[in-house]
Amino acid sequence: MTDQPLLDNYQRLLEISRDLASTLDLRVLLHHIVHAAADLCNAEAASILLYDQNRQDLRFEVATNMDDPLMRGISVPVDSSLAGWIVTNRQPVLISDVEKDLRHYNQVGDSVNIKIKTLLGVPLIHKDKVIGVLEAINKQSGGFSPQDQDLLSALGAQAAIAIENSRLFQQTDLISDLVHELRTPLASLTTAVHLVNRPEISEEQRKRFIDILQQEISRLSDLTTSFLDLARLESGRTQFHAEIFSIKPLLEDCLEIMRARAEEKNLTLAGMIDDDLPELNGDKDKIKQVVLNLLSNAIKYNYPQGSVDLSAKENDGEMVLSVRDTGPGISQENLKHLFEKFYRVPGTEKLAVGTGLGLSICKQIVEAHGGNIEIQSQVEKGTTFIVHLPLISLVH
Ligand code: ADP
Numbered sequence: 001m002t003d004q005p006l007l008d009n010y011q012r013l014l015e016i017s018r019d020l021a022s023t024l025d026l027r028v029l030l031h032h033i034v035h036a037a038a039d040l041c042n043a044e045a046a047s048i049l050l051y052d053q054n055r056q057d058l059r060f061e062v063a064t065n066m067d068d069p070l071m072r073g074i075s076v077p078v079d080s081s082l083a084g085w086i087v088t089n090r091q092p093v094l095i096s097d098v099e100k101d102l103r104h105y106n107q108v109g110d111s112v113n114i115k116i117k118t119l120l121g122v123p124l125i126h127k128d129k130v131i132g133v134l135e136a137i138n139k140q141s142g143g144f145s146p147q148d149q150d151l152l153s154a155l156g157a158q159a160a161i162a163i164e165n166s167r168l169f170q171q172t173d174l175i176s177d178l179v180h181e182l183r184t185p186l187a188s189l190t191t192a193v194h195l196v197n198r199p200e201i202s203e204e205q206r207k208r209f210i211d212i213l214q215q216e217i218s219r220l221s222d223l224t225t226s227f228l229d230l231a232r233l234e235s236g237r238t239q240f241h242a243e244i245f246s247i248k249p250l251l252e253d254c255l256e257i258m259r260a261r262a263e264e265k266n267l268t269l270a271g272m273i274d275d276d277l278p279e280l281n282g283d284k285d286k287i288k289q290v291v292l293n294l295l296s297n298a299i300k301y302n303y304p305q306g307s308v309d310l311s312a313k314e315n316d317g318e319m320v321l322s323v324r325d326t327g328p329g330i331s332q333e334n335l336k337h338l339f340e341k342f343y344r345v346p347g348t349e350k351l352a353v354g355t356g357l358g359l360s361i362c363k364q365i366v367e368a369h370g371g372n373i374e375i376q377s378q379v380e381k382g383t384t385f386i387v388h389l390p391l392i393s394l395v396h
Contacts, residue, residue, distance in 0.1 A: 007200060009040055009151055014191045014212075016040075016155065020162040021184035029166050030062040033159045037136050038064045040155060041120060041148040044138035048124075048159075049076060049083050051132050058083050058133065065114075082121060083133040090130060092122040092153055096143040120144040122156040126164045134159060158187055178227050181342055181355075185216040185223075192216070219353050226357040230341070233364035240283040240368060240395035247280050247287075247319065248273050251312055254291045258299060258308075266304045269295075272311040280319055282393040286365045291321065293358045294385045298325035300352035301383075314391075318371070321387040327351075329379040338375065339363050362387075369393035 016036045023029050030048055037046035047063035058076045078084035085103045086093055095101050098116045114137070121135040134156045136144065165180045195201065196209040232238045255271050262269035280287070291310070298308040306326035313320050330338065330345055337343045342356040359373075366373050370390045377383040 006147065007198065009147075010154075010191075010195055010198070012036075012040060013151065013154055013158075014188070014195060017158045017187045017191050020158055021165075021187055024166050024180070026163065026166045027062070029162055033134065033155070033162070034062050034064045037134055037152060037155055040151050041136040041144060042140045043120070043136035043144075044140065045114065046134070046136045049133045049135070050163075051078075051087055051130055058087065061132070082119065083135065086121045086123050086133045087130045090123050090125065092149050093119070094144050094146070094149050095119045114138075118143045120148055120152055122149070122153045124156050124160040124163065126160040131160055131163060154191075158191075161187060177342055178223075181223055181227075182220070185220045188212060188216050189220075215353055219355065222353075223355045223357070226355050226361060230357055230361050230364065233361065233368070238368075240286065242282055242393065242395045243284060244279050244281050245284045247277055247312060247321075248275070250284060250288055251291060251310060251321070254288060254295055255310060257292065258295045261296070261299050262308060265299060265302065265306075267299060267302055268307040269299075270307065270309050272309060274313050277312060277319070278314055278391055280389065280391060280393070282369050282389065283365075283395055287369075287389070290362045290365050290387060291323070293362050294323040294387070297358065298323050298327065298383075298385075300354065301325065301348055302327040306382075317391060319387075319389040319391060321389070322384055324382065324384040326382040329381050329383055330375070330377040331379050335375060335377060369395055 016032075019036075020029060020032060023032065034046040034048055037043070045063060045065035048061045049058040050061050051058050055075075056078060058078060058081070060074045060076070076083050078087055080103075082093055082095070082098075082101065082103045093103075096118055098119050116137050118139050119135060119137055120139075121133050123130050124132040124134055134152060136148070136152060139148070161183055165183055192209045192212045196206055196213065201209075229238075251271060251273050255269060259269055295308065295310060302308065302325050308326075309322075309324045311322050311324075328348070328351070334345045338345075339359055340356075341360050344354055344356045348354070363373055366387055366389065370393055371388045374386040374388065375383065376386070
């Protein structure tokens with residue numbers, strides 16, 4: 001037996017969870033959550049109350065359909081309200097006639113001009129701590145069902161993570177950035193695993209969920225490696241091993257490594273490496289890492305049939321390496337953010353999987369050598385990353 005509406009709802013939930021992970025603005029996030037809640041449960045309205053531990057009370061933060069400014073900040077006593085009951089008992093509540101329920105706190109309904117008949121509420125729990133309550137009010141037809149309760153609980157679990165993430169992100173240190181970035185794929189993984197195991201889904205749907213699983217797993221693994229790399233570089237704990245070496249074979253190596261990936265996308269990959277380049281003094285492996293990263297980006301963020309050119313020349317006592325592509329280019333506005341950790345140019349997520357850490361790592365490595373990275377880009381024409389390296393570097 002297939003249960004298409006239920007499946008549609010879970011698919012919707014997967015989309016919502018990805019959507020929630022994409023915003024860090026708490027207010028925007030809360031709006032997303034209540035609209036998703038009303039939508040999923042077919043309710044007249046939905047709201048979120050957050051629990052304030054210091055004051056030991058609950059406050060309305062956001063609601064659909066109800067007068068937002070009027071409601072925001074309304075405090076609800078924990079000991080004599082339904083929301084308070086949910087917080088204290090850490091359990092969902094499904095009520096078919098609110099008026100008859102003694103736990104109801106009348107004053108809220110009065111002050112927001114909405115007659116509350118049926119109500120479904122779930123606790124928002126994060127790491128064993130109740131952070132608030134998500135409520136759906138007045139099912140459009142009939143009463144809320146146990147299935148609505150399951151859906152709202154699942155949404156509540158994701159919402160709690162997203163809310164805590166967004167709070168954490170306010171403190172912008174590397175660890176909270178990472179926590180946020182790890183939770184994004186983890187939330188999608190959890191939902192995708194749930195969906196993939198459902199017996200009634202079609203083969204096509206199953207493949208789609210497995211694709212999402214694979215993408216997110218590989219992103220997680222890249223993220224961990226890159227994050228450690230960056231954390232070491234930023235804290236000055238990276239060991240550099242300087243040596244004198246010739247750059248030409250290194251660059252040819254990089255081209256060889258990348259050739260298959262370029263061919264997969266029907267890209268032309270070419271090198272224009274001067275023959276009489278001077279030797280370089282620096283960390284060979286780290287320089288190679290930079291070149292590979294730039295080539296990899298030029299391939300990833302390129303259009304099929306496009307081209308990638310790697311060139312190397314000496315100019316004014318420095319080595320100049322450049323990687324040019326014929327991809328979508330980067331606008332002036334977005335260029336400003338390019339070296340920010342975890343930053344990805346909006347729209348490029350569709351072209352390739354990424355972590356937004358590679359360029360920060362490249363910048364750290366190049367700067368440790370006393371060099372710098374310059375970017376020239378034209379929207380819809382392509383981008384060139386130019387690495388300037390002193391012949392005798394600062395690393396030792
Ligand atoms: P990742 O590719 O893993 O996301 P990077 O730090 O290497 O991380 O790049 C950050 C972002 O910069 C990418 O997500 C992409 O949006 C943008 N970007 C990098 N290289 C290019 C390029 N050659 N063309 C267009 N956009 C690029």
